Amino acid sequence: MPPKRKTFGQVLREKRLAKGFSLRKFAELIDVSPTYLSLVEQDKVERPPTVERLRRMAELLEEDVDDFIALAGRVSEDLPEIIRSERLMPDLLRGAKGLSKKQLEEVLEQIRRMKGKEGD
Amino acid sequence: MAKRVAMPKRDTFLTDKRIEEEAALLLAEWAQKHGEVNDPPVPIDEIIELHLGLTYEIDDLRSRFHHDDVLGAIWFDDATIRVDQSLDPHVHPRMLGRYRFTLAHETGHWRMHRDRFRRDDTQSEMFDGEGKPSFICRSSDRPPEEIQADKFAGAVLMPRAMVYRVWESWRGDAGPVCVLDLEIPDFDTDPKRNQTIAMERFCKPLADRFGVSAQAMCIRLETLELLVRERPNLLFG
Numbered sequence: 001m002p003p004k005r006k007t008f009g010q011v012l013r014e015k016r017l018a019k020g021f022s023l024r025k026f027a028e029l030i031d032v033s034p035t036y037l038s039l040v041e042q043d044k045v046e047r048p049p050t051v052e053r054l055r056r057m058a059e060l061l062e063e064d065v066d067d068f069i070a071l072a073g074r075v076s077e078d079l080p081e082i083i084r085s086e087r088l089m090p091d092l093l094r095g096a097k098g099l100s101k102k103q104l105e106e107v108l109e110q111i112r113r114m115k116g117k118e119g120d
Numbered sequence: 121m122a123k124r125v126a127m128p129k130r131d132t133f134l135t136d137k138r139i140e141e142e143a144a145l146l147l148a149e150w151a152q153k154h155g156e157v158n159d160p161p162v163p164i165d166e167i168i169e170l171h172l173g174l175t176y177e178i179d180d181l182r183s184r185f186h187h188d189d190v191l192g193a194i195w196f197d198d199a200t201i202r203v204d205q206s207l208d209p210h211v212h213p214r215m216l217g218r219y220r221f222t223l224a225h226e227t228g229h230w231r232m233h234r235d236r237f238r239r240d241d242t243q244s245e246m247f248d249g250e251g252k253p254s255f256i257c258r259s260s261d262r263p264p265e266e267i268q269a270d271k272f273a274g275a276v277l278m279p280r281a282m283v284y285r286v287w288e289s290w291r292g293d294a295g296p297v298c299v300l301d302l303e304i305p306d307f308d309t310d311p312k313r314n315q316t317i318a319m320e321r322f323c324k325p326l327a328d329r330f331g332v333s334a335q336a337m338c339i340r341l342e343t344l345e346l347l348v349r350e351r352p353n354l355l356f357g
Contacts (some may be wrong), residue, residue: 020166032210
């Protein structure tokens with residue numbers, strides 16, 4: 001059986017302790033109650049923290065903001081607008097679904113090259 | 121650093137001196153890794169999670185255990201401390217002292233009682249899959265281990281030397297204060313109760329500095345004989 005993927009709550013607790021923040025101190029820094037933070041760490045909240053709060057958490061823990069937001073099950077606030085901005089954008093995402101991480105990196109590289117040419 | 125003296129097994133009696141030593145040892149261990157705590161408040165949240173490595177959670181323990189006076193609980197097998205959400209100092213700032221005291225109290229169970237505790241598997245199924253807590257700590261339930269854990273909490277949050285030092289700088293001298301010299305209200309028909317109210321009022325500024333309740337501060341000051349109910353005998357003074 002493959003190892004069970006860690007939940008957002010488990011990862012958050014591990015990273016927080018690794019940075020030397022107590023539960024109460026970290027809650028204070030992100031302006032939530034320690035009870036709420038504890039429930040997040042126990043994966044007992046119905047809705048994950050807001051994107052703004054996840055961003056602050058990631059900054060304090062020196063983690064990649066997008067990774068952190070994705071792990072928590074949130075979508076970065078700029079994405080809905082990007083998806084709506086161009087009719088083909090949903091097709092692009094649907095088409096990319098199921099590609100491996102390596103393939104996605106190749107697509108991203110291609111996009112960067114295209115954008116680079118645009119800027120020339 | 122002081123060496124730990126083995127805790128007696130299968131014996132519910134622990135002397136106050138032994139409890140004080142255990143609290144001092146824990147602070148010495150913290151100091152060795154993180155630096156000495158010279159001023160209050162003692163960082164009990166950090167001691168639990170960063171030094172002892174215990175899992176710490178805040179939860180609705182009152183619903184879970186069906187008692188409306190549950191403050192905290194400890195699971196030795198899971199190395200987990202849980203505190204009831206009614207003590208959350210962010211939501212209820214006035215509960216800060218009780219919150220910190222409960223954390224220190226559960227730490228006392230961890231340090232003094234876990235070697236003597238034997239798991240009772242027959243009752244595990246009663247507790248929603250997370251196992252039976254080793255101790256459920258309630259304000260109305262005071263067996264000997266609970267009293268020992270309270271004494272430990274007092275000693276760890278208000279270390280003897282730190283209290284004497286802060287007392288002296290606060291009062292201007294190291295001498296004790298007699299309750300009879302305080303302004304005693306007449307709220308209650310019981311004079312002792314009125315004395316207690318006067319003592320708690322007096323202790324409040326010090327309690328705030330140590331991050332404990334005025335009640336806990338009073339008990340500690342009485343234990344350290346800085347606050348006395350009767351005038352010292354000055355026969356030979």
